[in-house]
Amino acid sequence: MTRDTRDGRVDDLRRQLRSLGYLDxxxxxxxxxxxxxxxxxxxxxxxxxxxVGLLAAVLLGPAAAVGIAxxxxxxxxxxxxxxxxxxxxxxxxxxxxxxxxxxxxxxxARLADGDVRRTRWISRGAGTLVTAGCLTYLTLWWxxxxxxxxxxxxxxxxxxxxxxxxxxxxxGHAVSITAFAVMTARARSSxxxxxxxxxxxxxxxxxxxxxxxxxxxxxxxxxxxxxxLTAPASGVPGDRPPLAVVSPGLRVKVIAIDGFDPDxxxxxxxxxxxxxxxxxxxxxGARFFPDQTRDPARAWSTIATGQSPDIHGVRGLETRRVAxxxxxxxxxxxxxxxxxxxxxxxxxxxxxxxxSGAELRTKPFWEVAADAxxxxxxxxxxxxxxxxxxxxxxxxxxxxxxxxxxxxxGALDAEIAPxxxxxxxxxxxxxxxxxxxxxxxxxxFHAADPEASAVLRRSAELDALxxxxxxxxxxKPDLIAVYLPGLDVVQHTLLGAGGSAASTISARLxxxxxxxxxxxxxxxxxxxxxxxxxxxxxxxxxxxASAARGIFAVTGVVAAPAVNVEARAVDVAPxxxxxxxxxxxxxxxxxxxxxxxxxxxxxxxxxRDVPTYGARPAGLSTGRGDALDAAALERLRSLGYxx
Numbered sequence: 101m102t103r104d105t106r107d108g109r110v111d112d113l114r115r116q117l118r119s120l121g122y123l124d125x126x127x128x129x130x131x132x133x134x135x136x137x138x139x140x141x142x143x144x145x146x147x148x149x150x151x152v153g154l155l156a157a158v159l160l161g162p163a164a165a166v167g168i169a170x171x172x173x174x175x176x177x178x179x180x181x182x183x184x185x186x187x188x189x190x191x192x193x194x195x196x197x198x199x200x201x202x203x204x205x206x207x208x209a210r211l212a213d214g215d216v217r218r219t220r221w222i223s224r225g226a227g228t229l230v231t232a233g234c235l236t237y238l239t240l241w242w243x244x245x246x247x248x249x250x251x252x253x254x255x256x257x258x259x260x261x262x263x264x265x266x267x268x269x270x271x272g273h274a275v276s277i278t279a280f281a282v283m284t285a286r287a288r289s290s291x292x293x294x295x296x297x298x299x300x301x302x303x304x305x306x307x308x309x310x311x312x313x314x315x316x317x318x319x320x321x322x323x324x325x326x327x328x329l330t331a332p333a334s335g336v337p338g339d340r341p342p343l344a345v346v347s348p349g350l351r352v353k354v355i356a357i358d359g360f361d362p363d364x365x366x367x368x369x370x371x372x373x374x375x376x377x378x379x380x381x382x383x384x385g386a387r388f389f390p391d392q393t394r395d396p397a398r399a400w401s402t403i404a405t406g407q408s409p410d411i412h413g414v415r416g417l418e419t420r421r422v423a424x425x426x427x428x429x430x431x432x433x434x435x436x437x438x439x440x441x442x443x444x445x446x447x448x449x450x451x452x453x454x455x456s457g458a459e460l461r462t463k464p465f466w467e468v469a470a471d472a473x474x475x476x477x478x479x480x481x482x483x484x485x486x487x488x489x490x491x492x493x494x495x496x497x498x499x500x501x502x503x504x505x506x507x508x509x510g511a512l513d514a515e516i517a518p519x520x521x522x523x524x525x526x527x528x529x530x531x532x533x534x535x536x537x538x539x540x541x542x543x544x545f546h547a548a549d550p551e552a553s554a555v556l557r558r559s560a561e562l563d564a565l566x567x568x569x570x571x572x573x574x575x576k577p578d579l580i581a582v583y584l585p586g587l588d589v590v591q592h593t594l595l596g597a598g599g600s601a602a603s604t605i606s607a608r609l610x611x612x613x614x615x616x617x618x619x620x621x622x623x624x625x626x627x628x629x630x631x632x633x634x635x636x637x638x639x640x641x642x643x644x645a646s647a648a649r650g651i652f653a654v655t656g657v658v659a660a661p662a663v664n665v666e667a668r669a670v671d672v673a674p675x676x677x678x679x680x681x682x683x684x685x686x687x688x689x690x691x692x693x694x695x696x697x698x699x700x701x702x703x704x705x706x707x708r709d710v711p712t713y714g715a716r717p718a719g720l721s722t723g724r725g726d727a728l729d730a731a732a733l734e735r736l737r738s739l740g741y742x743x
Contacts, residue, residue: 161190
């Protein structure tokens with residue numbers, strides 16, 4: 101075939117596409133620019149597919165980033181993260197669009213086999229399929245990004261649907277004209293009998309504004325219907341109503357003890373070895389089943405928020421930070437997921453990190469109390485870094501990374517809030533560590549095993565330090581919550597490995613019992629009740645597999661005696677908020693455990709409710725965490741939390 105003959109066929113193809121109206125619009129000229137110099141249908145398909153991929157990347161990448169930001173707030177923590185995620189997703193969607201367009205256009209060309217009518221319908225079908233898929237995807241992303249409340253803002257929703265329709269029609273049209281151009285080029289190159297049988301009239305009927313308008317209306321109506329059909333049964337108001345406090349005049353102290361085994365405690369209580377703990381648990385309490393995964397960050401976030409992990413967002417202790425992003429992504433737990441995590445770490449696409457407050461989508465009880473104007477404080481609870489105040493005055497937060505920052509000094513990176521508290525604690529840090537070391541030097545520990553002795557003392561210092569920090573809080577807060585991990589660390593380290601001789605196991609069980617006695621001494625003064633104060637103890641069995649259950653016990657003037665009720669972990673937060681005098685949100689998965697309190701108290705202060713506490717503000721993570729990420733991970737590894 102001579103060059104003139106090839107050029108003539110290319111010119112014929114361009115003229116035919118222009119006669120069909122395809123090269124009149126700017127988008128058509130961009131997508132089919134390859135038809136101006138290409139010599140074969142495969143080349144046209146390849147070059148046009150790349151251009152369709154570019155359109156898909158530009159249009160779908162940012163749209164997907166909006167949905168990712170709403171569903172994974174821990175991954176997207178600011179505008180910079182949003183841009184990087186949009187680039188990542190744009191690349192993925194662009195490559196997918198390139199592959200799909202190339203395969204569809206070449207396959208359609210084979211199926212058409214030069215038949216004009218078949219060519220027209222196949223190209224239309226390909227475009228319709230892409231339009232429907234994109235529109236469904238964008239509509240569901242919009243619903244997801246607005247937590248199912250799209251129609252509470254109808255103007256923005258109608259605008260979003262219009263944009264989704266426009267994007268979907270544009271991409272569908274791009275795929276359609278690519279398929280048609282490839283089919284036409286194939287027919288001409290093969291000299292098929294119907295290669296020249298496509299008339300401008302056919303194209304005109306296919307490309308009229310009336311047809312495009314009709315398709316847009318149908319697509320708009322379909323997207324609106326999809327939003328209605330997928331909306332939740334009962335919407336949740338987006339704005340937080342004012343929280344009216346009907347205060348009983350009580351201060352609440354919450355002590356969270358991880359690794360607590362009720363059977364071990366009962367054996368010690370029977371001998372009078374733990375009088376303070378016995379007093380704290382004397383009234384009985386509520387029993388609840390622990391989280392099946394035994395992941396501490398996940399379990400204690402459930403307790404703090406009154407929501408399941410699917411709602412509060414903290415699904416596990418270990419996360420992955422994606423290259424270029426400040427946020428983190430929760431990795432899978434299966435064998436394939438672990439292999440993928442290892443591969444992406446090796447390629448420096450991700451790096452190990454730990455759960456943080458950036459993943460937390462719902463408010464823990466101390467933030468709700470602060471929203472109501474109460475003085476609230478939390479010490480060492482899981483996923484409290486970055487320590488950002490969100491209430492009217494903001495809670496006092498000594499996060500789970502606070503001791504690392506206090507040890508190393510330097511500029512605060514949201515480990516403690518407010519900054520003035522960090523300045524004060526930094527000055528007293530040497531005194532605090534000496535006090536904790538002195539407290540941990542109790543003669544209760546007589547471990548002959550060096551490993552057992554080291555873990556007992558280290559855990560004792562860790563718990564003593566949290567109590568010492570709690571004592572340094574300014575004024576007396578209405579609510580203070582302190583998390584003590586020491587017992588779980590001791591129990592997991594001494595018994596978690598298994599395979600030891602019976603004598604070694606017996607000695608280590610004695611060491612664990614000695615830690616209960618130490619914990620009793622540590623809490624004796626700190627939890628001594630004063631007028632107008634109640635103490636709440638929340639325990640969980642920790643990471644060691646056992647049949648033990650969690651305990652939620654209340655002591656103080658309003659606590660009912662001899663209570664033994666069934667509850668759930670999600671019931672803890674609403675119960676704490678109720679005793680503070682706050683209404684309980686109907687959004688919460690749990691309910692206040694009214695049986696823990698005297699009937700006279702419940703009669704005076706019945707449970708009130710509100711529709712919502714409002715969404716936890718997005719973009720709270722102002723801490724980068726880079727400087728302490730490795731140190732935090734290494735500390736958790738040394739305590740046995742991560743491998």
